Amino acid sequence: MPNHILEFPGGYTRSVGPVIGRFLSELRDGRLVGVKTQAGKVLFPPVEYDPANGHEVTGEFVEVGPVGTVETFSWVPEPLPAHPLDRPFAWALIRPDGADTAILHALDLGEFERGAKPPKRLKAGLRVRPEYRAERKGDITDIVAFRPEVSMITSPTRLEYDLQPGKALDRFFEAVAEGKILGHRCGVCDKVIVPMAGFCAKDGVPTTEEVEVADTGTVTTFAVNNLPDPRAPEVPFVSAYVLLDGADITLLTLVAGIPADQVRMGMRVKAAWKPREEWGPTLSNIRWFEPSGEPDVPFETIEEYL
Numbered sequence: 001m002p003n004h005i006l007e008f009p010g011g012y013t014r015s016v017g018p019v020i021g022r023f024l025s026e027l028r029d030g031r032l033v034g035v036k037t038q039a040g041k042v043l044f045p046p047v048e049y050d051p052a053n054g055h056e057v058t059g060e061f062v063e064v065g066p067v068g069t070v071e072t073f074s075w076v077p078e079p080l081p082a083h084p085l086d087r088p089f090a091w092a093l094i095r096p097d098g099a100d101t102a103i104l105h106a107l108d109l110g111e112f113e114r115g116a117k118p119p120k121r122l123k124a125g126l127r128v129r130p131e132y133r134a135e136r137k138g139d140i141t142d143i144v145a146f147r148p149e150v151s152m153i154t155s156p157t158r159l160e161y162d163l164q165p166g167k168a169l170d171r172f173f174e175a176v177a178e179g180k181i182l183g184h185r186c187g188v189c190d191k192v193i194v195p196m197a198g199f200c201a202k203d204g205v206p207t208t209e210e211v212e213v214a215d216t217g218t219v220t221t222f223a224v225n226n227l228p229d230p231r232a233p234e235v236p237f238v239s240a241y242v243l244l245d246g247a248d249i250t251l252l253t254l255v256a257g258i259p260a261d262q263v264r265m266g267m268r269v270k271a272a273w274k275p276r277e278e279w280g281p282t283l284s285n286i287r288w289f290e291p292s293g294e295p296d297v298p299f300e301t302i303e304e305y306l
């Protein structure tokens with residue numbers, strides 16, 4: 001790896017080893033990654049040594065964010081020529097979701113006259129996401145700035161997407177009436193969302209690529225319920241989040257065909273469909289999920305879906 005120079009917006013530079021090199025390569029691809037310390041913390045941006053104790057980090061990279069939270073900030077009413085934005089902005093310490101440390105970066109809150117007071121919305125706890133340059137080259141300025149999270153309801157540019165969820169869900173129920181479970185693959189995060197809603201809530205982008213997923217899956221988490229429920233065969237019954245094979249979002253469903261106290265995380269299950277003549281455009285075509293008899297999957301493979 002060539003000797004990259006990492007320029008933080010604060011203005012200092014340093015040469016780059018493999019850990020930060022990985023961070024910059026991922027950044028060029030539009031992803032934020034942190035690195036795990038031996039103590040299990042996620043450092044972002046990643047560095048070679050745990051600042052808490054000087055131990056080498058593990059080399060295990062974890063995707064974080066992209067949405068994060070402002071921890072502290074400093075308003076810049078009169079930007080200088082060297083600053084990343086030419087209108088008032090804030091320097092902020094931003095901790096992406098999933099990270100234990102924060103990055104210092106510019107926070108763009110929109111158009112302001114030079115010398116303006118900080119806007120009311122600028123406060124610790126503000127939810128923000130990175131805005132990437134279209135052409136990225138693998139340095140920290142690939143992120144132009146962080147910006148407040150867009151609300152799906154108030155932003156006019158998102159209105160057209162609000163119309164999509166209904167359409168996508170109609171497709172989903174049409175398919176389920178024929179015994180197929182459909183999802184959408186997000187073009188940004190590549191995750192398969194089931195049932196598809198026409199957009200990826202994580203990335204705030206519309207989704208259209210249809211993917212059929214299996215009617216088999218894995219129990220991620222579950223709860224034993226002791227109150228009767230009309231959908232459940234008996235009391236106690238188990239409600240569980242099941243990660244269908246091919247999906248990246250779990251589905252809340254019933255699990256039956258096994259005593260409640262034997263249900264476990266990692267257990268493989270398959271859909272128990274009602275008789276075909278009872279099918280309609282509803283997920284209750286699947287009465288519940290039952291053990292498939294396959295061996296349990298290791299905890300690590302479901303960990304990220306908990």
Ligand SMILES: [Zn+2]
Pocket residue numbers: 186187188189190191200201202203
């Ligand atoms: Zn996505």
